[in-house]
Amino acid sequence: MARIQLDQIEKRFGDTPVLKGVSLDIQDGEFVTLVGPSGCGKSTLLRILSGLEAADSGRVVIDDRDVTGVRPADRNLAMVFQSYALYPHLTVAENMMTPLRMRDLTPVQRMPVVGPLIARGPHRDMRKQASDVAETLKITALMDRKPGQLSGGQRQRVALGRAMVRKPLAFLMDEPLSNLDAALRVHMRAELSELHRRLKATFVYVTHDQAEALTMSDRMAVMMHGDILQVGAPDEIYLDPNTLEVARFIGSPAINTLPAEAQGDGLLHVLGVSKPAPMTTTRQPVTVGVRPEHLVLKEAGRFSGTVRHRENLGADVFLHLEMAGLQQPLVLRATPQDAARIALGDNAAFDFDPADMLVFDAQGGRLRATTPAREVA
Amino acid sequence: MSEARAQSFRFNTGAATTHAILIVGALIVLLPFYTMISLSLKAPHEIMQQTGGFIGAQEAFRDDYCVKLGNAAENCMVNPIIYNYSTAFEKAPLVRYLLNGLIVTVSIFVIQVLVALPCAYALAKLRFWGREAVFALVLFCLLIPVHAIALPLYIMLAKAGLTNTYAALIIPWTISVFGIFLMRQFFMTVPDDLIDAARMDGMTEFAIIWRVMLPTAIPALMAFGIFSVVAHWNDYFWPRIVITGNRDLFTPPLGLREFKGDADGDNFGPMMATACIIVTPLIVCFLLAQRRFIEGITLSGMK
């Protein structure tokens, strides 16, 4: 359907730069998520893409057509808003038909009573299209209600429906799930992914929730301070982050970070333990990041910490370990069986595979190895 | 790029048109204020001949009334501004009128609060038999404009021998059904927990109203106060009916009306000076605390 290119987009509000020359290439039919903490500029970027906001400089190109100065309605994009932005005085059916009325009817044909009489054909067509979409979204029964009489989840579907009827080049979604309760949110993630597969349309999705980004996207762009820090498939971002900030933002519970000292000889000392780190070639302070699932309980583990808190999620148990020399407790994921053997206040011994270790320099940049690390006995 | 520029150009002409329309409107709105101030500054002959621009020449002129009293003409030369404003204060007890206005508006507001607040509290937070009926009565009374029932009220006051008293000016306004309604709506938003906590602390219901509810309601009361004071300071109809002849009880609008009643051509200046003096207090307060005033006057929009 549509390939979208954002080219060197810059935007400032007054003296505050919000976007500092952001470029992003979105392939046809891709589900791309812009994810980042609030205030990172992701919503502004989406609004610039939609045309609701004008960039200070840079270009927006859709299917090789430069649309930088084109009005939103003429870009043929559809947007789903966080607050749904349904017209409260119109029924569900009328809400869904609005984009079609605006696009396909002349002002005369849109007139209240006369319009449907003089343009019976177009009105019938629009009604048909709306009810087709309603059917796919399973909201046919709601067509004559007003938004005020709907639940949050139902409004969400209507907002999606209004976006779908016009068969846009791409769907833009601005935190569409954040007003739903937790259970419904998880359910809607699956439904949105399913919808994307069915429509084969380009989705650009903005969220601050890294879980939504990981679960739904083909690719995700992590944004911070008005810049895209890394673009890639969710696995890639999760397992191979470019910077410490990205590593910290993606993943829940958050990645454990340990201060360490690179020796310059391919080894580093972390909390008094030596680990092979071929990526380090100079003597320097570094930060080691290890995900909770990569910390392993082991009798012979070379690290040990006191269990201060057990977070039992049923399938997994997260142990919070206090260690000398660390401000924050480490979080370790254990199986319920392993965790059962450890009580609060016990000392737990654990270790991790150096291959699972992410090493960052003092500036937070990632140090990468050319050959995979091997444990020296 | 060109499209964007075209858009911003359109916006500019749009804004210019908007300003043009609004400025014409503003001129029409301000016209009588301009006239009022200007006339209060000018000498009688300037008023009659429409000369002198906004403030007039400010040349001293002969006060004929003073001459009539037997003074020498040269002692009767007065500056227009001083003449207009001093006549306004001398010819009628204007200070007295202003004081009356203050007494009446403040008394009305205080009594309205004393009556309405407990009732609103009871309607919002207490459970008792007949509460719905009382509230329905309040809603019904909201429909009644007090001005419309002036005649029977006047007869009742006359029978009670209360015409030409402060009481007559105040009594019909002591009950503000709107105030009750408004305060009730406001109290509905105060969490029950706050009241329960006060009860746990051993406060009586009376203490809760004055020591817990009143302080939380200050913003709403301020707005209601402005609404009430503006309405009654400017009210002309009701004082006109119940105050007949006793000038000691005149409110500012009545005083101005009396002035007009016996105004001849010469007295336009002093009359406009009186008008300025009567209008100024509220306008000044309004300019100082616009937001609150607009909130207060449009309170009725909160329904």
Next chain:
Amino acid sequence: MQSRAHLWFIGPAMALMFIVLLIPILIAVGLSLTDYSLGNQGAEFVGLENYERIFTRSTYEKMFVATFRYVFVVVPLTVGLGLGAALLIHSLGRFGDLYKTIYFLPVMAALIAMAIVWEFAFHPTIGIINSTLEKGCGTFLEAWPWYAKGCERTFPLWLNDRDYAIWTVSFIGVWQGFGFNMVLYLAGLTSIPPQLYDAAEMDGATRGWDRFRLVTWPLLGPTTVFVVTISFIRSFQVFDMVEAFYPQGGGPSKSVFVMMFAIYEKGIQQNLMGIGAAITVVFLAFVMVLTVIQRWLVERRTHYV
């Protein structure tokens, strides 16, 4: 449970409501069936004679004509101008507050004072209106027949002209009232969620008019119902100006003999309480019908959220 505290709380308010609001209505209804006047001993029961008079005599026909002329000029214009001003001011970033302040001034100023100023402004010989009009004589404005006639003879006497009086009074009513409606509309406009305009823009409502039809006007629905009702009730109660301009008789040929003035003239000036009470009852009926219609509209039509 809370003992009898509530009785103390609602007691005074209830008592005053009955004495000040409800009993007077009953008195008005009762008196309207008699020929009572204050100071006389007793009164004759006259049945519906007073009402019959109101609906047959030409004086009262003039009363209804004047009242409805005033109301049906002032309500649409104050509502329309209020909405227009609010939309224009809302579209401006800077200076908006300045216009808002200016337009609100007449609402704050004592109408009796401003009426006296307007009377001067409309004065046929020394008023600013006619003297300004005279300055336009001899220019292109004379192409307008009405204007040419004014230059040739005299411009209207406005407040003292039978054909112009009610419209001039209405103009002052509009001048005084539209700022109030503007502020109510501004409050209504700021409560419209901005995302709706974004959605409308995305949906293709590109022209200002489309956005107004799709979002602004429907979302101002509840405000409009309220503004219209309150404008009706306020303009039905017009009195101050009329009494100031025409202390006796209600204007040239009774053309500005509005209802509140009629109540005042019959009841207070002429001490004909029976007929005054009957006008009061008719007046109350108008106002209550209007408010009930408003309540009904609010409940039915504008209940979205």
